[in-house]
Amino acid sequence: MTLLHPGILLGLALVAVPLIVHLLMRQKPKKLVFPALQLLQRRRKQNSRRLRLRHVWLLLLRMLAIALVVFAIARPTLPAANFALSPREWLTLAFVIATAVAVYSVMLLRWRRQFPPYVYATRRSALRGWTTGATLLALLLLVGWPYQRRVAAEMTAPAPDARIDVPVAAICLFDTSLSMGYQQAGKTRLDMACQIAREHVGVLPDGSKLAVADDASDNPVVFQSTLASALARIDDLELHAATLPLNERVRASLQSQGDDRRQLLQEQGETDGGAQRDRYVRRVYVFTDMAASAWRGGGSQLLQEQLDKLENVQMFVIDVGELQPQNVAVSAVSVSRQRIAKGGSLLVGATIESIGLPPGERVVELTLTDGGRPPIGPLKRTVALETGAPQRIEFDLLSALSGPVIQGEVRLVSGDPLTADDTRYLSVDVGPAPKVLVIAPTAAQAQFWMDTLNPGEETRFESKYGTPPRLTDANLDDYDAVCLINVPQPTDDQWQRLGRFVDAGGGLAIFLGVAEEELSLAYNRAQAQAFLPARLDAYSAKGAWRLQINALEHPVFRKIREFADRGAVGVLQGELEINRFWKVTPTDDTAVIASYSDDDHSPAILARNHGKGRVVMITTAVDSKHFRREWNTLTKLVNSWAWLALAHPLVEHLARLSDATYTVDAGEAVTIPLPSGDPVLLRRPNLTQTTRTPKPATTQLIIDDADILGHYTLVQPGNGPTLAGFSVNPPAGESNFTRLEPAQLDELFGADRYQVARDIQELQSNVNLAVLGKEVFSVLMVLVIVAFCGEHLVANRFYESDQDDGERGQDSGFRIQGKKTAESLRAGRTEQAKAAT
Secondary structure, eight states: OEESOGGGGGGGGGGHHHHHHHHHHOOOOOOOOOOOOHHHHHHHHHHHHHHHHHHHHHHHHHHHHHHHHHHHHTOEEEOSOOOSOOHHHHHHHHHHHHHHHHHHHHHHHHHHHHSOHHHHHHHHHHHHHHHHHHHHHHHIIIIIHHHHHHHHHHHSSSOOOOOTTSOEEEEEEEOOSGGGGOEETTEEHHHHHHHHHHHHHTTSOTTOEEEEEESSOOOOOOOOSSHHHHHHHHHTOOOOSSOOOHHHHHHHHHHHHHHHHHHHHHHTTOOTTOGGGOSSEEEEEEEEOOBGGGSOSSOHHHHHHHHHHOTTEEEEEEEOOOSSOOEEEEEEEEESOSEEETTEEEOEEEEEEEESOOSEEEEEEEEEEETTSOOEEEEEEEEEEBBTBOEEEEOOOEEEEOOSEEEEEEEESSOOSOOTTSEEEEEEEEEOOOEEEEEOSSHHHHHHHHHHHSOSSSOSSEEEEEOTTHHHHSOGGGOSEEEEESOOOOOHHHHHHHHHHHHTTOEEEEEOOOOOHHHHHHHTSHHHHTTOSEEEEEEOOSOOEEEEESOTTSGGGHHHHHTGGGTHHHIIIIIOEEOOOEEEEEOTTOEEEEEESSTTOOEEEEEEEETTEEEEEESSOOSHHHHTTTSBOGGGOSSTHHHHHHHHHHHHHHTTGGGOOSEEETTOOEEEEOSSSSOEEEEOTTSOEEEEOOOTTOSEEEEOOOOSSEEEEEEOTTTOOEEEEEEEEOOGGGGOOOBOOHHHHHHHHOTTSEEEESSHHHHHHHHHHHHHOEEOHHHHHHHHHHHHHHHHIIIIIIHHHHHHHHHHHHHHHHHHHHHHHHHHHHHHHHHHHHHHO
């Protein structure tokens, strides 16, 4: 315990005042002429003992009240700890008090019936004293002693330094994620955090030192040479689109505190054992808006272990977040394809979300740049929003795009407090259409599939038909994908050529729509099984089954996922009917991404990777010839767009078009295929540019430091043409204002290991609590009130009760004694008369 005003303890001398007054005011016995009756003498002794006991209680209560007042004015403080009673201590307290009350009441009830009033009053007075003393003793042993041991353990590790002028080694860690850009009263959350930090640093004791860190990078946390340089570092803080989890940066800050302390002790020639020898009070301040997205959910065990090792480091969390945020965000943007053929079309969609705002309408616009052509747009859409109900919109179909790179923006026309998520960027590559070789016994059997690849006038895939012998003389390296439709008996040489094609990175699709036993013999040969996804067993008898998607996250179902809100999954699984299929046995490294609804859940779509290439097998027909034999109802689908949403991503997956993503979130790595392995210039949204070189022996450029929002382009050095481009968006979590709950903070730091403040006043109060301890002024004043109430009770009710009881007892005693005296006198006179006779 420490005292803010220890000199006031001299006032404890006033405790002697009640004792002096008691001695001076004590009444001296008066001599009264009264019959020397034994009963009256005994009654006077009993009253004297009772009054003496109660005088002692009254004296102690008055002295306690004065002592408590003096202590309260001295403002004692205790180190930070959990001073509240535990549930077990509360139960013990209630049990002891209830037991004391029960014993007291039962004894009084029995004595009231057994003894006369004056004896009853005497026993009741004694019972009160003994009951009170026994109750206090029981409370001290059963509640006070365990409570003291628990609180003392929390207070003594480590022993606090109760001086407010001790230099501080402080680390200010700032959350610089985009959600800290939320504006209120013209200031962002980062501005508020910096303001609180500057005000608090200004009141640090002389000799303090400061380090400033953020979550934008993993740079070491280093103490600044002067507080002025640290303040300048605070002024230079900026928001960043790509940030690290705050957990990692807190751990880095704690590590820096530990390293600095060990270095200081080594310089002083001391060991690491004495925490009290550190001349700094060590603190870590975390300035954040409490958004859960800034923290990593797992890994809290490592952070708590580090906090346990550095017990002398105090943790403060400064919450600058908005408790009731209002925001509208473009939370996602989508394109129909990542790469389109020159002259092709593009469909752009977006998802809009609203938080904390009443229902209303917002206008969203799309603008595009198509190479050197004039900008396209703005194309506008009006969307009705409600809180917590994301709305998806689509813009008009864009056609005749030439590229080589299409880049655009989807933005809200009107702003809101958080501007970072009002715009999302997109990029699409424009290049030659993928080449697909379709092999089938007849052109009729290949026609439906070729119409599927290019359903309209737009050439999405450069498809070419060939008969099975074409597999022998065609240069397969000229194609991105090969499709085998009902090919009955490929030769071993053809299987070997297809195997080399797949191993080199090509894609192979196999459709089984021939009910011939020879098919299984050809497809189960060793040359084929080296890369095929399954062995053919037998074709099924005619029935009626449905398709069941097992792996919706697979790239083949990319469009099905995208159009899930339009019922794409339901169309494939509910509207499409399967009448016949081949039963197969998958290989060990094959993924069954869809199956049938038969009892065996037979595989329907299988995918396997081989070498650098991919193979997909569909165990039912996709040719119009066999549709008349009712293998399935593909040609009868009312919602035929769902079939296109499956077929096109399937071929794009085989041709590796879906591997390249040109729209990413900040901090994600992006892989860009280039025409050659020569160096290129990377131009950033802030107009800076750097030279980048693809990986050796490849034409792929990996960029992992794209942390600025906007459009990036790759051009040939020397004002050459644009080769590729991509766009970077804010992470979707920046629009999520879900706050960390106290239970989550306890899980991160440990209960009672940190303190949270909302402003500079609360922060300073928390610091005082950590340094000086917890003031017990209010507790002492409550005890003062209790002591005065007890004094009043003893001084009034007890005396009044004694007086009443004494009067009743004396009257009764007088009546009894008078009766006995009269009888004695009559008996004496009778004896005297007899003697005289």
